[in-house]
Amino acid sequence: MGAAYFYHLTRNPLDVTLATLVEKSLGAGWRVEVRGREDQTLQRLDASLWQREGFLPHGIAGGDHDADQPVLLTTGSGGNGASCVMAIEGADVTAAEIIAAQRVCILFDGHDGDAVAHARTQWKSLTDAGCTAQYWSEDSGRWEKKADTDDKKDG
Template sequence: MQVDFYHLTATPLERALPSIAQRIVAGGGRLLIVSGDEGQRGAIDRLLWSYSPESFLPHGQAGGDDDASQPVLIAADVAPANEAANIALIDGEWRDAALDFERAFHFFDGDRIQEARAAWKVLADRDGVERRYWKQDDAGKWEQAA
């Protein structure tokens, strides 16, 4: 199980998340995007339809009749109705249920850095969990820092 911590500084979630989602779907995978914030879920739903004019990223919000067929599903809870092996926690809140997935992406900004550090430390003691910390350089490019 791999957990990637993404510290959002120069690049906002709205630019980082679509590229990760697109790579997962292009590779035949599925992604569950989780946020406890209804407004954020709605904004991400709209974003995934319009973030790039030359691409199409099929997705839906949880609670519909076709949840199981969605390559990308946006939900309030960690319940992969689309049988996703990947999860993106986008509201800055770590959830231990993410450890049931093959890969977790934990996005956080400066307001949530203390919680991210606490999750990082707790996960250090978990068997079978590989942690990676991604930060941005001065040019905004992602680089693995730990």
């Protein structure tokens, strides 16, 4: 059973954090789906991933080889058999997806009040549905786990 990891971005931009998480996910042997809401954002991330140092194989959904992509950027869901979903821009994820996945990462802009409010709503609805969740913050300059629903179950 997977878990939802909420990443509260306050220091590094989305493309930097996303590239780091994608690299770690590929290193774990996972296929990744990056799920957004805007084609423009996915195109910007596509360009950023190609321009970074180090190769991260990926593609934007809608091509002939979506099922073969280790990392698929999409506004939909499914397509490459991903075991890790990275939701950006407030893209929806369901409790069933979290249970079926190795991991679901929800990345949100800590400088956008609407994005923070949406992440809080996602946290509540997913944990109320029984999903395990962690909240990570980079306020201190490095990523630190600030909340974990498993901690409440143990204590």
